[in-house]
Amino acid sequence: MKGCSKRAAFLFIPFTLFALLCVTAVKFLLLKSETSKNMKLPELADIRKAHERIKPFIHRTPVLTSEQLNKIFGCELFFKCENFQKVGAFKFRGATNAVLSLTDEEKRSGVVTHSSGNHAAALALAARMNSVKAYIVMPETAPAVKKNAVAGYGADITYCKPTLQAREESCRKIMDKENAILIHPYDNFNVICGQGTAALELLEQRYDLDIVIAPVGGGGLMSGTSIAVKGLNIKIRVFGAEPQNANDAYISFTTGNLTPSVNPLTVADGLLTSLSELTFSIIGKNVDKIFTTREETIIECMLLVWERMKIIIEPSSATVLAIIKENPDVFRGKKAGLIISGGNVDFRKLCSKLSS
């Protein structure tokens, strides 16, 4: 019996391990299929549909050029100027598409988001233009100018402590109480499709580009841009531009593991957020490379555009030019389309940063 029980034990251990392995594998496959099921990735056709949907509400922003900057950088630059979009940023495209994609019943319930930035203003305006109630959760520390902008668009603002936990909790409460639909700033199929329409227009306006560059924060703009560009012309290279001080997309992209930023700190305040699983999937599939850039180069390139082109771009937008400055060999002689994400700048705050 002793020998027999020993043999049984020998058989039992690998069997148990094998069984455990099988259960884990099945669980993993189930989870993966569940995630995949939930994560239908947008395609060019979805972006085209979004464009048709939002066209009457958005500005078709201009594509500007500058002989002086072409000379400085040794390549041909085409600036798709979303700083001239409504609310001063591309965010209005995604927010409008999300609101217009709601069912009538959902529209009656209203929309909710937590944001202190451009998405809050964009959703508030998109909702108002479509007679939908918007609930915006903002940290009580948000600048007065932003609070006023959102209030000016008629949104119902809830102030909370300036922590992610407090924001999410306030949001959840509103969702429970008002049945409002959450419109996430980037982890949202319709938002991504809306953001992709800027690149769609860029390529309608300039079809002969070699490269398209977009800034990467949460990845909504980068995702939409990459789907639109690769869908229209697989040969165009799509690059992401990210501050070195908030380089989660760079790390996630190069390691293949979704890795959020920890305490990012950059002048490009629109790029503090980290990729979501959805945007990570899209970017991994469609983007050719992500470049990071230094803070000094971001500020230098922002001021260069202000000085030479006489247009206001925000620091987040300047990252796309900053990666060209730091990698001249990659771009020399090329035609590059740059998605200028927005032009919302707090001048007095920026001035004290520049003076210090």
Next chain:
Amino acid sequence: MKGCSKRAAFLFIPFTLFALLCVTAVKFLLLKSETSKNMKLPELADIRKAHERIKPFIHRTPVLTSEQLNKIFGCELFFKCENFQKVGAFKFRGATNAVLSLTDEEKRSGVVTHSSGNHAAALALAARMNSVKAYIVMPETAPAVKKNAVAGYGADITYCKPTLQAREESCRKIMDKENAILIHPYDNFNVICGQGTAALELLEQRYDLDIVIAPVGGGGLMSGTSIAVKGLNIKIRVFGAEPQNANDAYISFTTGNLTPSVNPLTVADGLLTSLSELTFSIIGKNVDKIFTTREETIIECMLLVWERMKIIIEPSSATVLAIIKENPDVFRGKKAGLIISGGNVDFRKLCSKLSS
């Protein structure tokens, strides 16, 4: 005899006084006719000719609008954006017209001016584009960025002490030595005609205006603007905008006596110069009113345009909006065309001013 000489003396004194008066009057009339003879004032036809002449060289700048600013100011605003002109200012129009109006012999001799601002860069570029040598006298204290810009356009720069006397002396030496033609920044018929082409385009782009406003410094832009506008439509009111801290045009206009500024000090650094006899004559004839504005309003309106329109305008340009802000009753419900003179801003310098 005593009585007789007394009588003669009584007759002699009034006669002498009368004779003196007559001589003075004749001298005055002769002088006036001489001045008028030298001061052929430009007319609409001259501005039209200038426009035909410079058209291939200049940008036809856009006329921009902003729903938000219309709402804030309670009137319809049409911004003629010379900040997007070559060298970033309307000055390129006048300089180009002056260079193109030279005879072949004069072109061979080259042009000269003294300026540390936009006119220097404008003349340098206009000259280079027409293969004419440009000599620019600049104060040695001029900012490096301006020195580099002028040098970049291939001009021959002479540095001098930062006094008007030193500048004029350096200029005269070059005129004597090189036989170069002086192109004054505003006291020049062809320069004024060139500057007037901005308003000509504005009224081609928007013919239904009630008011046109231009900033007043030396009066070149104001003169050209007023001739163009009144020539095209006498009913359109033409206003000048001037900083309170450099209000020579306001004083000269309201008193009827040409009165230069003494030590003007304003953030609108393009408006430090005083009217000349020529520009004073034109403005007196064609401008309906000159408004002055406070420094704080100039800065506030400049930042407002940056924030809302996402375009860079320089402080001098912001005066046209500042007078609307300070005189709302005059402009309410009106359609006003604003000549945005330029967008050349030294950001780091401005920032230290805003921060202080």
